[in-house]
Amino acid sequence: MAWSTRGSRGGASCRAIAGLTLVMAGCEANPNDDPAGTGAQTGRIVVASHEEIGLRFGLSDRMAYLGLADSLATTPKTPSPFRFTDILEGSGVDFVHVSGTTADRYFPTAFGSGVAMVDYDGDGRLDLYFATCTFLPLGTAEAGPNKLYKNLGGGMFEDVTAEAGLDFRGFCHGIIAGDVDNDGDQDLFLCNVGPNALFLNEGDGTFRDVSRDAGIDAPAWSMGGVMLDYDGDGDLDLFVANYGDYEFLRTPRPCGSDRIPIYCQPGGVPTARHMLYRNDGEGTFTDVTDEAGLGRDDGRGFGAVAADLNGDVLVDLYVVNDLRPNFLFLNRGDGTFEDATETSGAGLDATGGPQASMGVDAEDCDGDGLPELLASNFQYEYTALYRNLTDSTSATADRGGVPPAGFHDSSAEVGLVDDSRPYVGWGCALADFDNDGWPDCFVANGHIDSNRNELSPVLSYLQPPMLHRNVPVGDSGAIAPGVGRRFQLATLGVGPYFASRHAGRGAAFGDLDDDGDIDIVVNHRDGAPAILRNDTPGNHAWIRLELVGDRSNRDAIGARVEVEAGGRTITRQRKSGSSMCSSNDPRLLVGLGSVEEVARLRIRWPSGTVSTLEQLATNTTYEVFEPDNEEGEVAAVAMP
Template sequence: KNGPCALYLQVVDYKFMNIAKTAGVAADETSDGKAGATAVDINQDGWMDIYLCRYDAPNLLFINNGDASFTERGAEYGLDIKDASVHAGFADYDLDGDLDCYLVTNILRFSINPRGRADYLLRNNGDGTFSDVSTEAGIWGTTQGHTAIWFDSNNDGWPDLYVANDFETPDRFYMNQKDGTFIDVVDEQLPHVTYFSMGADSGDLNNDGLVDYFVADMRDRTRAEYMSGMEEMGRGLWEMERVTELVPQYMWNALHLNSGTNHYKEMAFMAGMEATGWTWATRMADFDCDGFLDMFFTNGMIRNFVDADLVDRQKVVSSLEGRAAVWKNAPMRNEPNVAYHNLGDLSFEDVSEKWGLNHVGVSFGCATADMDGDGDPDLVYSNYEAPPTIMRNDFTRGNRLAIQLEGKAPNRRAIGAQITLESQSGIQTRQLFTERGIVSSEPAVAYFGLGKDAQADNITIRWPGGGVSTLENIPANNLITVPHPEGDEPVKPVERPEPLFEDVAKKSGLNYEAELVRIDELSTQRLQPRRLNGQGPDLAYGDVNGDGLSDIFVTGSTDQSGMLYFGQKDGKFKVAPNQPWESAAEADDLGASFVDINGDDALDLFIATGGVSAKPGDAILNDRLYLNDGKGNFKEAGKGIIPEDGTANRAIAVADIDGDGDNDVFTGGRYVPGHWPDTPRSFLYENRKGKLVDVSDKRARGLSDIGMVTDAEFADLNRDGRPDLIL
C-alpha cells in the first residue's frame, strides 16, 4: 500500500513513537510506491540520514538536521533517481575513503521492459554529489533485482558485491578489480544459483575466517505444497544454460560455502535449509551467543501467485477486470517464519517454534539491533497490513561482546571493516556492512557470542582502506568502541598468494576442444531433468609408448573422435600419428582408461561408450578395447575379447579383484537411451588370459542393477589387502 512512511523513535525500552510526520519523512504527499529505506550518514556529520527508494518516482534523500527533523535533498546529491528502485547499499568500493552507492532496480513496466531495469553504481565524488559509473565499472544488463549485499569475499580488503535477481536472469557476483571496475564471476565461481532470488546475507558460518553467503528462494517446505504450486520450471532455460554456459538456476535456497579458492561449494541441502517457504529476508546472527551464526527467514506473500488452481482459474476469465478479481479475492499466503540454530559443524536445527520465531503471516524486511543494550541482537521485521514485529532476545546463558568502530571521516562508522575475535573456543569473523537481508539496513555494530569464554583473548580490526588495530584480553559482556588508529599511512590490504598452478594446456599443445552436437532428447523424455548427450570429454593418462613420459588420451563425443597425445621432454604434447578410434567417431565416448589387458606390459585403451540417439542393445553402445603394441600404436581388439554390452557406460575402474596378477575391469552403466529413468546395467569383468568375462552376478549379486553410475573407484578401504569398489 502506498501509505505514509513511519519513523519510530524509541523513547524507553521497547516503547516507540512514530515521528515521521513531524520529522518530515512521511513522504505522504504522493501515492508513488515506496520500497527500501537505508539509514546512512551520507554527509558524515555524525547523524544518520535516510535514503528512500521509490517506484517510478524520484528517490528521496532525507538529511538529518540533528534535532529530530530532516530535510529532503536528493536532487542536490544526485540521488533523486527516477526508476524502479528497490534498495540501496553503501560501501567504499574504490577505497577513496567515502561511501559509494549501489542501487537495485526491478521492473518498471512489464510491457516495455519485461526483463527488468539496469542497476546503478553511484560513485561518491567527495563533494556531496554522486555520479553514475555503472557502465564504465562493469555493471551490466537488465535485471529484476531484489537485493544486493556488499562483502569482501576473498579477504583482499576490497568490497565485492552479490546481486540477487528474480526469474530467469541469473544473479550477479561482481568481483572488485581494485581499479574502479568489477567483473561478474557468477559463472566461474558458483556451481549454480537460485532461480527466484529473494533476500541474501553474508557471514562466516563455520568460523574458518572465510565469509560465506546465503541466498533465499521460494521453495515450499513440504512436498504437498511444492506439487500444488507452479509447473515444471525452465526446461528451455536448462537447455539454454547448457549451450550458452550460463550458470544453472534451481528453485531452492543456496548456501555458498567459501572454500578459500575461486570456487564456492553450494550446500543448502547438506545444511537442511534448501526449502524455507516463500522467503524474503535471510539473516545471519548469533542469537544464542554460542559463537556460531544462526539463521532467520521471513516468509509469506500477499497472494499465492504460484498456486496452480488459482493460475488455471484466472486463465479461463476473459476480461482483465475478471482476472484481477480472481487474485483480489484469493486469500493471502500466510506462512510461518523460520529460524535455524547453527550446531557448529555446518549442520542446523530448526528452532522456529522453540525460539518463538515462528510468527505466521506475511513478513518482508528484517533487521537486527540490540534494542535493549544487553549485548545480543534482537529482531525487527515488517508485516503486510500489520504493524512491525519486534522480537526481544531473551537468551542469557551465553557471554557476549559487542564492538562498534569510530572511523575517520568520510567513513565515520568504518563501513567495510573486518573484525576477527579470538577466544578460548576459537576464532570468529565479522564484516561491517549494514545493508542485509532484503530492503533493510541496520546499525554498524558487530555482535560476538562467546559462550562460556570469559574474555576475548585477541581482537584484530582491519580498517577499510588499510590500517590494523589489535586489542587483547577484553572482558565479555561489554560494548566497546574502538577508534581508528593514529597515523595517515594505511597498511596495505593483505594480498592473496599467487596460485600454485597455471593452466598451460593450450601452450603445451593440448588444443583439443570438445564439440557438442545438439540432440533433442528432452522433448521425448519428460521425466529427464538434464541432457545426457556430451557428458565428456574424459581423460586417460599413462606412458603408452615406453619413453618414460606421460601421454594423454581425450575422449570424443558424438561425431567427434578422441585424440591421443604423446608427451615430450619439454613438457609439451604432440598428436600421436596412430588414431584408430577415428572410425568410431559417431559414438559418444563417456569414459577412458589405460590398462594392460593382455599382460604384455603395454597399456591398452579401454573406452566406455554411450549415445542418447541409440537404442538399447545397439552396437554403437558397445565398449571398445584397443590393444597397444608397446610403441603407442593401437589396434582395436577382435570379437570375443570384450563382451558386447550394448549399454551406455561411463565409469571405468580397474583392479585385480581375484588376486591372479592381471587387471580386471568394472564399467558403470550411466543411462538407458530413450528410457529415463530406467536402470542401466553395470558390469564386472574378470580378466582370463586377456579375455574379459562378465562375472557380475557371480561375484557381486545386485551390482549389475546398482543404478545410474557416474564414477567408480577401487580402493582397499578396510586394509585387508583386497580392492573394494566405491560407486
C-alpha cells in the first residue's frame, strides 16, 4: 500500500492512502501534491472540522477501515536482549509533572516538559533536574516548581531544589545544560512560555538567576535548544527553538465539542522565529539570529541537535518543527550558516511533505563515520531516520568550504515505519543500550488528549515506548563496517515499563549509576517520571570519555571521536541537544562489543587540534584534556 503522511492533532490524521482523497481535520496543504498548479486534488488533504471527523463520522470505524488503530502496532516475536528496571519507587524522587491543562485547552499544555541529567555539584554523579509547567494565562494559578534531585548513589536521590536555588516556578518546557562561562561547572537555560531563564552554577552547589542581566529573558514560547560554539571563539552560544507566536497562546482555543474538548491542530498556530544568542564572554548575550543566517520565521520548533553533519569539523544545526519542514543549517566557519533545508533531503519525509516532529537526535548508525538524523513524529506518521549520504571530501583544507549535506529518508528500509506509525513520539535517542558498538533507537510515546478514548475506544492517550535494536540486515550476527543495518523492534521481555502505556514526553539518556551502560529517564505528562536502570546482561566492553576543552569551549561540544578497537572504527561526537526538551549525559560512553583493548583513540577538537592516544584499557573512564596549543601533547587520566 502506498501512503504518505501529513501531521495530525486531536485524534484525526492527515493522510492520503492508496490514491484515496481523505477529508481530515486541520491539515496544511502540501504544494507537492499539485506541482503543476492545476488545483487537482488527487490524494490531497481537504480541511474539515474535528466534530465532523471524530464524532459525526465515527472515528472508530473509520480508523479500523484504514488499518491505523492503536492496536495494530507490531509485536516482537522473540525476546529482546535488553533489560530495564524502573527504580523510581523508593528512590527519593517524588516529582510529579503538571501540564496545566484545563477545558480551555491552551495549546502549550499539550506538550509537557523535559528532564536534564547534569552533575550540578561536581561530585562525578549525574543528578536529575525535572521541568514542569503551570496554568495559563501566566499568573492566574501557580504549580511546580521544577525539581532538582542529588544523586546519592545506589539508586537513591535527595531533593535539593530549594538549597540549590533552582525552585523555578513558571511554564517550563525544556532544559539546556552546559558551561556557558567556561568555569568548569554546568549552567542551566530554561525554555519557557514567558521569559526564558539562565541560571549560572556558582560552583558551590547553588545557582544564580542571571536572566535579565544576560539579555535572554524576552517573553517567548520556547521549547528546547542547544548550546554550541557556532563562531569558534571558545565559549558556548545559545540556540533556542521557539514553537509559535507568544501572543497567540494568550487566548483559550479548545476544539472538538463542549462535551469533548480537544486540542486544536497546530496548523492554526502562527509560526515563530528561532533565536541564536552569541555569548559575548562577559555574562551577556546578543541576538545574532539574522546576521548568522538563521532568520527563518516559518518554524514551529520543538528542539535541535548540534553536531558536525557534513564532515567539515564545524558544528551544524538540525532543527525539528511541527508541521513545517525540519531546518538544516550548515556552519560556514565565518560566523554564518548556510540554509540547506530544501537541498539536503532532511527537511521533508519520503513523500515530500513535512511531518509533525517533536524529538531529534544524530548518531552514526551504519558505521560510515557520518551521523544519521532521527526525528520522532505524530501518530499515523512514523519515526523518521535520515541516512547521511554526504561526501565530506569536498571540504577544503582550510575549513572554508561548506560540503553539501545529503540525506535520504530511510525509515522504511531500516524498519521503523510500521512499528512507530500508531504512536505519538516525543523524547528519543540513537544510543547504544547493549554496548555492541551500534546505536539503538528509543522513543517515548503518548498522545496529547487525555480524553481521546471518548472519541473512540480504540484510541489511547497512554502509549507504550518503542525500543529498536540496531542489527545487521538478515540478522546474521555479523558486525562489520559496510554490512547493511536495520532496526528490530525489541520491547518483548525488556521490563514492565515497556509492556505498559504512558504519557511519555521528554527523555534523557546517560549512565546514572556509573556501571558502564546507558540508563533512561522519562518525564511523563501529568504524572511521576520513570527512572529506567539499564540491566541488560552481557559482557560487552566500553570506554567513557570526559572531554575537557582548552582552546575549544570547555565542554568540547563539537568534538569528533574515533575509537579503533576490534578491527573497526567507531565514530561519536560530543553533541548538544537531542531528545525533546531534555539534556543528556555530557560524557561520551562508547560501546565496543567483544574487545579487550582500544588500539587507538583519535580526537578532533572543535579548535581543529587533533589528539591521538593508543592502547587504552576498556571498561574505564578517561578524563581527556585538550592541549593548549596545536603541538602540545594530550593528557588523559584514568578515573577511579
